[in-house]
Amino acid sequence: MVASSLQEVNARIHTAASAAGRPDPRLLAVAKTQPAQAIAALAAQGQRAIGENYVQEAAAHQRDLAALGPTHDLEWHLIGHLQSNKAREAATLFDWVQTLDRGKLIGALARHRPADRSPLNVLIQVNIDDESSKHGCAPGAVATLAAAVADEATLCLRGLMAIPAPAPDPAVRSAAFMRMRALFEDLRRSHASVDTLSMGMSDDLELAVAEGATMVRIGTALFGARPLAS
Ligand SMILES: *Cc1c(COP(=O)(O)O)cnc(C)c1O
Numbered sequence: 001m002v003a004s005s006l007q008e009v010n011a012r013i014h015t016a017a018s019a020a021g022r023p024d025p026r027l028l029a030v031a032k033t034q035p036a037q038a039i040a041a042l043a044a045q046g047q048r049a050i051g052e053n054y055v056q057e058a059a060a061h062q063r064d065l066a067a068l069g070p071t072h073d074l075e076w077h078l079i080g081h082l083q084s085n086k087a088r089e090a091a092t093l094f095d096w097v098q099t100l101d102r103g104k105l106i107g108a109l110a111r112h113r114p115a116d117r118s119p120l121n122v123l124i125q126v127n128i129d130d131e132s133s134k135h136g137c138a139p140g141a142v143a144t145l146a147a148a149v150a151d152e153a154t155l156c157l158r159g160l161m162a163i164p165a166p167a168p169d170p171a172v173r174s175a176a177f178m179r180m181r182a183l184f185e186d187l188r189r190s191h192a193s194v195d196t197l198s199m200g201m202s203d204d205l206e207l208a209v210a211e212g213a214t215m216v217r218i219g220t221a222l223f224g225a226r227p228l229a230s
Contacts (some may be wrong), residue, residue, distance in 0.1 A: 005222045006045050009205075013216060015211035025101070025209055028077055030219035033226045034055065036064030042222065043074060051085050051098075052078030053124055058093050079161070079198075079217055081135045088112040096121040098161040099197055101137045103148060110152035119156040122149050123198055126183060128176050129165040136162065139183055143190070150191055159196035159214070160184050166203075177211035184212070 009027060017024045030051040031039050033186040039050060039061060052058035058076060065071060087108035090097060097109060100122050113120045124145050127136030137145060142160070149157040160183060164176035177199055184197040200208025202221035208218065220226065 006042060006047060006128075009218055009221050012221075013175040013206060013209065020210045020212075022209065022212065025200075025213050026215045028215055028217045029222050030079065030201075030217050031223075032080075032219060034223050036061050037069060038223055039074075040068050047167045048073065049075045049077060049133060049215075051077045051079045051219075052094075053078075055082070055086045055089050055093065059089070062093065064084060064176075084108060091114055092117075094120065094125065096158070098123040099135065100145065100149065101125045101127075101135050103145060106145070106148050106152060106155070110154045113154035115154070119154050121156050121158045121196075123159050123161040123196060124149070124157075125161045125163075126180065128162045129181055131165055134163065134165075139179070142183055142187060144193075146191060148189055150193070157191050157193050159194045159198070160187065161198040163201075164199070164204075168209055169217070173205050174211060177208050177213070181212040 013027060014024050014132045026049060028049045028051045029042050029047050032053040075099055078090055078094045079098045082090055082099050082105060084104055087105055091109045091112035092114055097120060109120055124142055125136040125140040126139055126142060127134050146157055149155050160180060162180045164173055167173050180197060180199055188194045196214050197212060198217060200213045200216040202218050205216045
């Protein structure tokens with residue numbers, strides 16, 4: 001069941017990217033509320049990048065997967081809000097943190113990234129629709145945060161992430177994705193390591209890919225509806 005969902009999602013991504021004349025973006029499988037077995041099933045189909053909303057749930061998934069057998073070569077992404085007091089744990093559990101949105105996290109993540117690991121990949125989360133309910137920095141704060149991340153030897157600045165407001169009008173959503181693309185192009189001009197624009201979810205991946213997403217974050221379309229609100 002999961003296998004065919006993965007094929008369907010990859011086909012959606014490929015169709016959207018072809019239509020836009022772009023290379024296929026990477027697929028991040030969002031595993032919140034799923035059992036480790038569901039992750040293992042996707043991994044067996046070749047899916048590598050796994051997205052987690054909570055530090056504790058990621059730790060549990062990694063532990064449960066290890067218990068299921070030889071650990072697959074998975075790449076772990078934090079896509080949920082990061083509290084400062086969890087920065088230390090996040091710096092060891094994850095390969096990517098997509099939700100860096102304030103300066104305070106930079107030193108904490110850099111300091112706690114183990115020296116024997118490759119640098120922690122970082123995306124800056126942008127509150128692109130200026131929603132009071134959402135985390136993420138203001139578009140105008142990206143350059144300063146990016147420079148501070150780039151200064152840290154144990155961090156690698158890779159790009160930007162956003163969760164646009166769930167506007168029913170696709171044109172409004174596309175406009176938000178387009179603004180993200182412009183910010184991304186700006187950032188790329190000043191930082192050679194920047195190559196990732198993470199945007200688009202199950203409902204709007206086609207819109208995001210059309211506007212230049214290089215990574216889409218997909219939960220429901222891969223795993224089915226989540227049992228709990230999240
Ligand atoms: C849950 C979640 C997703 C995936 O959403 P779906 O609609 O289930 O595909 C993507 N990004 C973030 C930040 C999420 O919290």
